[in-house]
Amino acid sequence: MSLDAKTVTRIARLARIGLAPEEVNALRQDMGSIIDWVEQLNEVDVTDVPPMIGTGLAKPRLREDCVTDGNRRDDVLSNAPDREGPFYTVPKVVE
Template identity: 70%
Template structure:
């Protein structure tokens, strides 16, 4: 399976990473190379093999329903690249 630049662009769009034409072609070649390399995994027989989920050593754990956090607005907003009073901001979204 060979990757085309259209697919690279679609993926970049999904990942919200801007690309110029030159980059798209460079990435296409690199990603194509990596995909070719990982293709060797197709030779492994995975019939009836479950996917690995952790080491199986951690026990499922639930938290008690008490409020222990929040009320730290300044900390939450302290790194905001742009803020308006108590809000984060983004370029206006037209719905």
């Protein structure tokens, strides 16, 4: 498939790519070869090829969605430099 310079310039503008006029011809050829390669992939017969695992076929591993504190209060509080009962003790910031 051949692209004209006007189409390449429009694509570059939509992609927010600054394109000098002398770069248009080289980019036109590169984009044309990419489109030709993609069109060539459409010729491949994939009727008996099983699909690869994708997002539609994979089953997510689910767990019960419940809020918990982890039941690790003593382990968490052991990191505190100072504590009073089951609470962190912090310096007073308001007079």
